Amino acid sequence: MIDSRPVLVNTRLDDPTADHVIGELHRRGVPVVRLDTGRPEGVTLAVGAGAGKDWRGDLRTPTRQVDPHGIRAVYHRRPSPTASTFPADDPAGHQRDFTTAQIRHGLSGLLVALPDCLQVNHPHRNAAAEYKPVQLTTALASDFTVPPTLITNEPEAAREFIRAHHPVVYKPLRHTDYRENGELRTIWVRPVTAEEIDSSLRACPHLFQKQVIKTADARMAVVGGESFTTRITLDGDHPDWRMDYSLVSFSPVEAPATVRRSAELYLRTLGLVFGAFDFAIDRDGAWHFLECNPNGQWAFVDPATTRGITVALADVLEKGVSP
Structure with missing residues (x-):
């Protein structure tokens, strides 16, 4: 019996990683619905729950239509950050802030709430x-070998760690857009010495790790x-x-x-x-x-x-x- 339930791929348009998987699913004859919850232009939905039934109805993209109840799996790859463009005339952005939140909690919220549907991975778990800190705690509990690591915003604690474990590298705790003089810069993992540490460290926690x-x-x-x-x-x-x-x-x-x-x-x-x-x-x-x-x-x-x-x-x- 042919399984006609679709796989939904939630990702931006320019995602070659997702393209590999979508191409393989198409080759197998598995129906695929692709959308970007962060930029849902042309997406409409009318779904309901109640009277003993979970979410059922109609979810449409410009090229596909699906009853959310029939989705077999959702591949949450790399959707765009949610940003509404409605209304166009909104100088302060208050209405766009409101509609952005509704998109996030309505459309994205629907996908993560589907019962009996595989989530790869569930966005909340991602x-x-x-x-x-969760990664390192779980790694240690899973018997991985983990280099000595310090998270601190105390300059002297950082200096002591660097002296004790030289050579040491600095890593950002999360990849975040960072600008200097208006220019977007990437913060790479890099070696750090005790002499480089100054009072600016107190601005936020930093991660230091013994270099392998x-x-x-x-x-x-x-x-x-x-x-x-x-x-x-x-x-x-x-x-x-x-x-x-x-x-x-x-x-x-x-x-x-x-x-x-x-x-x-x-x-x-x-x-x-x-x-x-x-x-x-x-x-x-x-x-x-x-x-x-x-x-x-x-x-x-x-x-x-x-x-x-x-x-x-x-x-x-x-x-x-x-x-």
């Missing part, structure tokens, strides 16, 4: 899993009980390989069994279906946990690994139930 003297990095995507790992080799010694992709090479690698088991435990603990783990591999071959992005990118790695992740995600979404 949000909780993005906190660095590494031979390579690794990115491991885990979904549906399978793991797909890429070794990342940098032509240079900067701790953040994302700075210049022209200096980076990717190749498939098998993660140690202990690392794979820890990753599965990590995802179960946080209620995640998918996770993208980053590791530093030291000179003795030990894998050190750096972070887990619950909705991390993966289409940039080597083609074989990209294909494996694509198929595994499509398998999970097509099945429509948690693995």
